[in-house]
Amino acid sequence: MAITSAATHGKRSATAATDERRILDWQIATIAAIHTETPRVRTFTLRLPDWTTHRPGQHYDIRLTAANGYSVQRSYSIASAPEREGEIDLTVERVADGEVSPFLHDVAVVGDQIEVRGPIGGYFVWHSALEGPLLLIAGGSGIVPLMAMIRHRAAATRRPATRLLYSSRTLDDIIYADELRGLAARDDGLEVVHTLTRSQPAGWTGYGRRIDDQMLSDVRRPLGDAPRVFICGPTPLVEGAANGLVRIGVPAERIRTERFGPSGK
Amino acid sequence: MPVPFVTRGFQGKPRATGDAARRVPPSQYLTTDFPVLSAGPTPTKNLRLWSFTIEGLVREKTSWSWAEFQKLPAQDFVVDISCVTKWTKLDTHWRGVSVDTLLEHVDLEPRGAFATAYCDGGYTTNIRLPDLVNGQAFVASQYEGAPLEAEHGGPARLVVPHLYFWKSAKWVRGLHITEKETPGFWESLGYHIRGDPWKEERYSGD
Secondary structure, eight states: OHHHHHHHHHHHHHHHHHHHOOOOOOEEEEEEEEEEEETTEEEEEEEOTTOOOOOTTOEEEEEEEOTTSOEEEEEEEBOSOTTSOSEEEEEEEOOTTOSSHHHHHHTOOTTOEEEEEEEEOSSSOOOTTSOOOEEEEEEGGGHHHHHHHHHHHHHSSOOOOEEEEEEESSGGGOTTHHHHHHHHHTOSSEEEEEEESSOOOTTOOSBOSOOOHHHHHHHHGGGOSOOEEEEEEEHHHHHHHHHHHHHTTOOGGGEEEEEESOOOO | OOOOOOOTTOOOOOOOOTHHHHTSOTTOEEOSSOOOOOSSOOOOOOTTTOEEEEEESBSSOEEEEHHHHHHSOOEEEEEEEEOTTSEEEEEEEEEEEEHHHHHTTSOBOTTOOEEEEEETTSOEEEEEGGGTTTTTOEEEEEETTEEOOGGGTTTOEEEOTTSOGGGSOTTEEEEEEESSOOOOTGGGGTBOSSOOGGGTOOBTTO
């Protein structure tokens, strides 16, 4: 049985390989804008001399190099839709003991140049030609690659029924809150469901707890038994949501995950 | 020679020095955590149905049940691991069966030059045979003195520590020996065919 799936993967790779075999060269991007999303999260708009269209869900690598030659690299998901040409948005959470995100937040200014390469990643991707329905689950800054999908969907002519379940700590930690409200108000099949795990403001009508099987079941129900699922967030949230969806009957092969941060152990 | 690019205002954090610094491949950072990266849900294990198989270009396909696998001579391994997502972890302790030990039980056909590791959940990765032998790779069922947790690949995971960690296939169920190299899951999606962290073979074309 296992070897059958191996063979299937091999066959699929033959077609995937052709459009992925592109040399990824470093290029020097210019920071065109910096936008504060939440107290800990900023969006950096990068103008790219060698822009290529990306698929929502992909990321870029950033490389910082010191005068003494020391360099570091990190990957950041693309937040913007591929419809925007010549530039990309990277939304970055400031990690207190990090090395690249504190530099971007505290040192980098508009007009600075940054080395990047991408777009990278061919699995955690969605484009509007793929049929739905679509279930997106985000924890914290895990919303970023999903936002690229939501923005791409908004710009597309085909818009599958889509639900976003978005877990944040507090109201102030919700990234893209206004834009998500606006997109949901278009009433074109996108629904946004929030849960706030740490504190909820007076009159809060969303969920107020960590994601659990009951919540997953409620959010998934209108989408049928086998929606296409993308989950991105800290490891414990992704593990919990992915395993929970499998428990409530969503086929494992419909679920794609991207994890970041510590393992929580 | 082009002038190397320098990022304005970037100095970097104070780095580890000495032995530790020498063991961290280029552009990687040290972590003491053990991040989890998988493309889908964590498969649940059922040891009664588990087996490990070597097949393809071998004279006779060979399989071990979980109980049989536990009886194979195991060894302790202390290795440094590097993930293409940029983290490196030093001195990880594993217990498992060397691929050399497994290959003693099969007759490899001389044409066999590559292996595809295949897994529960459908994941695959390709590895050259020379990267799997001579004590370089093992199938681990214990990590830091305890049974390997499912989210880290338990019940058993291939570990090829000198290559980026996506080659160390979680939930591994077997090796398929081939004459030609067949790109596996990530290798078909833009990642490097071999993945040597010291050469920074991250993506196709690196």
